Amino acid sequence: xxxxxxxxxxxxxxxxxxxxxxxxxxxxxxxxxxxxxxxxxxxxxxxxxxxxxxxxxxxxxxxxxxxxxxxxxxxxxxxxxxxxxxxxxxxxxxxxxxxxxxxxxxxxxxxxxxxxxxxxxxxxxxxxxxxxxxxxxxxxxxxxxxxxxxxxxxxxxxxxxxxxxxxxxxxxxxxxxxxxxxxxxxxxxxxxxxxxxxxxxxxxxxxxxxxxxxxxxxxxxxxxxxxxxxxxxxxxxxxxxxxxxxxxxxxxxxxxxxxxxxxxxxxxxxxxxxxxxxxxxxxxxxxxxxxxxxxxxxxxxxxxxxxxxxxxxxxxxxxxxxxxxxxxxxxxxxxxxxxxxxxxxxx
Amino acid sequence: xxxxxxxxxxxxxxxxxxxxxxxxxxxxxxxxxxxxxxxxxxxxxxxxxxxxxxxxxxxxxxxxxxxxxxxxxxxxxxxxxxxxxxxxxxxxxxxxxxxxxxxxxxxxxxxxxxxxxxxxxxxxxxxxxxxxxxxxxxxxxxxxxxxxxxxxxxxxxxxxxxxxxxxxxxxxxxxxxxxxxxxxxxxxxxxxxxxxxxxxxxxxxxxxxxxxxxxxxxxxxxxxxxxxxxxxxxxxxxxxxxxxxxxxxxxxxxxxxxxxxxxxxxxxxxxxxxxxxxxxxxxxxxxxxxxxxxxxxxxxxxxxxxxxxxxxxxxxxxxxxxxxxxxxxxxxxxxxxxxxxxxxxxx
DNA sequence: CGGCTGTGTTGAAACGATTCAACAATCGCA
DNA sequence: TGCGATTGTTGAATCGTTTCAACACAGCCG
Numbered sequence: 001x002x003x004x005x006x007x008x009x010x011x012x013x014x015x016x017x018x019x020x021x022x023x024x025x026x027x028x029x030x031x032x033x034x035x036x037x038x039x040x041x042x043x044x045x046x047x048x049x050x051x052x053x054x055x056x057x058x059x060x061x062x063x064x065x066x067x068x069x070x071x072x073x074x075x076x077x078x079x080x081x082x083x084x085x086x087x088x089x090x091x092x093x094x095x096x097x098x099x100x101x102x103x104x105x106x107x108x109x110x111x112x113x114x115x116x117x118x119x120x121x122x123x124x125x126x127x128x129x130x131x132x133x134x135x136x137x138x139x140x141x142x143x144x145x146x147x148x149x150x151x152x153x154x155x156x157x158x159x160x161x162x163x164x165x166x167x168x169x170x171x172x173x174x175x176x177x178x179x180x181x182x183x184x185x186x187x188x189x190x191x192x193x194x195x196x197x198x199x200x201x202x203x204x205x206x207x208x209x210x211x212x213x214x215x216x217x218x219x220x221x222x223x224x225x226x227x228x229x230x231x232x233x234x235x236x237x238x239x240x241x242x243x244x245x246x247x248x249x250x251x252x253x254x255x256x257x258x259x260x261x262x263x264x265x266x267x268x269x270x271x272x273x274x275x276x277x278x279x280x281x282x283x284x285x286x287x288x289x290x291x292x293x294x295x296x297x298x299x300x301x302x303x304x305x306x307x308x309x310x311x312x313x314x315x316x317x318x319x320x321x322x323x324x325x326x327x328x329x330x331x332x333x334x335x336x337x338x339x340x341x342x343x344x345x346x347x
Numbered sequence: 348x349x350x351x352x353x354x355x356x357x358x359x360x361x362x363x364x365x366x367x368x369x370x371x372x373x374x375x376x377x378x379x380x381x382x383x384x385x386x387x388x389x390x391x392x393x394x395x396x397x398x399x400x401x402x403x404x405x406x407x408x409x410x411x412x413x414x415x416x417x418x419x420x421x422x423x424x425x426x427x428x429x430x431x432x433x434x435x436x437x438x439x440x441x442x443x444x445x446x447x448x449x450x451x452x453x454x455x456x457x458x459x460x461x462x463x464x465x466x467x468x469x470x471x472x473x474x475x476x477x478x479x480x481x482x483x484x485x486x487x488x489x490x491x492x493x494x495x496x497x498x499x500x501x502x503x504x505x506x507x508x509x510x511x512x513x514x515x516x517x518x519x520x521x522x523x524x525x526x527x528x529x530x531x532x533x534x535x536x537x538x539x540x541x542x543x544x545x546x547x548x549x550x551x552x553x554x555x556x557x558x559x560x561x562x563x564x565x566x567x568x569x570x571x572x573x574x575x576x577x578x579x580x581x582x583x584x585x586x587x588x589x590x591x592x593x594x595x596x597x598x599x600x601x602x603x604x605x606x607x608x609x610x611x612x613x614x615x616x617x618x619x620x621x622x623x624x625x626x627x628x629x630x631x632x633x634x635x636x637x638x639x640x641x642x643x644x645x646x647x648x649x650x651x652x653x654x655x656x657x658x659x660x661x662x663x664x665x666x667x668x669x670x671x672x673x674x675x676x677x678x679x680x681x682x683x684x685x686x687x688x689x690x691x692x693x694x
Numbered sequence: 695c696g697g698c699t700g701t702g703t704t705g706a707a708a709c710g711a712t713t714c715a716a717c718a719a720t721c722g723c724a
Numbered sequence: 725t726g727c728g729a730t731t732g733t734t735g736a737a738t739c740g741t742t743t744c745a746a747c748a749c750a751g752c753c754g
Contacts, residue, residue: 051462052403053710077419115398222631257633284569400740
């Protein structure tokens with residue numbers, strides 16, 4: 001029951017505690033025969049290093065804290081995966097907390113991470129945290145904002161250029177010869193939605209004769225996509241747009257379902273469809289959906305690297321804002337590579 | 348830069364360190380005026396308790412470790428949410444790691460959690476861990492298996508009765524008058540798949556004239572569901588089953604897509620469809636899919652409670668296997684509540 | 695007044711790993 | 725042989741919190 005400590009290992013191996021510690025942390029300073037004996041003792045006693053004691057001495061832990069907005073959103077699980085992979089390479093760990101868009105839960109995870117003295121925090125913020133983060137920074141704990149451009153001054157961040165993403169989507173539609181584009185998304189209060197729309201408008205403005213119609217929705221869900229899809233279906237064919245850009249893939253799935261349900265709107269013949277995020281389901285939809293991919297895994301990886309870089313440069317004014325370019329992934333819903341006969345889609 | 352400790356707080360408040368500790372942990376033993384002064388000192392200095400020191404003294408941390416098989420599977424995010432909610436009520440934290448079905452990652456998280464001296468571990472295991480878990484148990488660290496019945500002797504577990512789930516699904520189909528049921532799932536090596544099929548067979552056996560056809564697939568994915576769906580679509584109508592039970596919702600979605608694509612198989616008129624897991628997408632599919640719900644959040648919550656119960660009963664032989672009943676959720680794909688005109692589904 | 699109870703407070707010991715100045719042993723070289 | 729350099733090893737001090745035996749003090753009673 002009594003826990004096994006370095007002292008026990010030292011006794012068993014016939015060396016001092018300092019030597020055991022050196023075997024664990026600086027083996028190059030220890031005679032190889034001694035190393036062997038110590039490891040033997042460790043194995044036979046089943047010794048497991050007590051991380052609390054180690055980090056008490058070290059002053060900081062070997063873990064990075066990650067707080068995500070929504071653990072069920074594939075985007076964030078990919079970010080987390082990227083962070084874990086990067087951390088693994090560095091021999092550190094990632095502790096993941098899910099704020100679930102609740103400022104109170106977010107606070108609790110910040111408390112926990114502060115008490116744990118994590119080496120840094122990756123955060124996609126919900127609540128108002130300026131004062132709090134200011135304090136962490138003054139303590140020398142790096143904070144990296146994920147998926148939000150530097151709305152908080154003085155913190156590093158990783159994000160995606162959503163304006164560029166919007167451009168990519170609509171330029172693709174325009175290149176297909178489409179001219180009457182509908183944008184389905186909302187609420188426009190959301191930075192991401194506003195940026196995507198802005199990019200779409202920029203692309204439209206560059207092509208004479210192209211026009212855009214904005215169809216606002218209160219939330220980015222399958223249901224609201226479907227509702228808009230049904231209202232579009234009811235239009236006469238000369239009122240129908242020939243292309244739709246959905247602010248995310250869930251909305252695109254809803255639109256597609258409405259179009260498919262009666263088969264009265266053919267995708268992509270009558271309406272070409274582009275979504276955003278490139279979630280796994282975009283590829284698995286009835287008609288695979290063209291989408292804008294965010295390099296989510298790379299974002300997580302980069303965020304971890306930014307934390308470590310700030311740590312290595314303690315006095316540093318090293319605050320970086322890494323903005324990733326989005327990538328267009330063309331699939332059947334905009335007439336890209338189609339597995340089966342497109343004609344079959346009209347049902 | 349120098350970290351602020353209880354000693355600093357004590358000086359500032361003009362009391363001893365013992366008193367500061369008591370304010371933090373046993374305020375009922377401290378004079379209320381003293382409490383006030385100490386809190387004032389804490390606030391003005393920005394003191395944050397060092398959890399490493401605290402748990403070094405305590406011998407164990409205030410966190411429970413959770414290792415999930417697949418963080419992108421909604422089932423596990425729900426389990427995690429349940430565990431976090433339960434932990435919150437108890438004033439402890441949950442550290443979540445994603446093994447991603449990789450035994451090596453699973454090992455690394457176990458190492459981490461052992462070094463952190465977590466109070467307990469919730470685990471949906473991938474690799475062979477008997478020896479390892481045995482050691483943890485002998486150290487008095489409770490281990491609770493999630494979503495696996497006690498294939499490892501002597502550990503508590505939470506799981507769902509998948510045999511019962513299979514029964515529910517097929518009994519429902521039989522009650523609708525269907526008699527020719529197809530089961531789509533695999534690999535049968537998977538305990539869950541085998542159990543669901545077993546339950547289905549039991550239900551079939553109780554109704555004279557009912558028969559079941561097993562259509563095996565190598566993986567529970569949308570793609571494989573779609574492939575089977577296409578082969579069914581090609582059958583003549585008297586060879587077609589009048590009901591399909593899919594081993595999970597992803598497979599059901601694939602089947603549905605194949606049926607809808609040409610509209611040659613009408614759901615639910617020609618074929619009634621039931622899935623398993625009740626993922627969010629089941630409700631958001633073109634035709635909402637009837638499914639078997641697992642109480643995933645409750646499972647997470649219960650697992651945390653089992654850990655705490657084992658801790659309170661140190662010598663205890665308290666090893667419980669909690670098996671939850673699955674729940675049938677009826678939707679349009681089996682002719683349940685349908686929003687719009689069912690006839691419209693035939694396209 | 696002496697003894698007793700109850701309420702607050704104190705400060706040193708303990709938790710277990712890491713660090714580092716000091717020491718020991720061995721070797722090379724003049 | 726003597727001296728410095730090199731390589732290994734030692735063990736006490738340290739990190740910040742909690743615990744606990746000991747103490748101080750006030751109030752009460754016989």
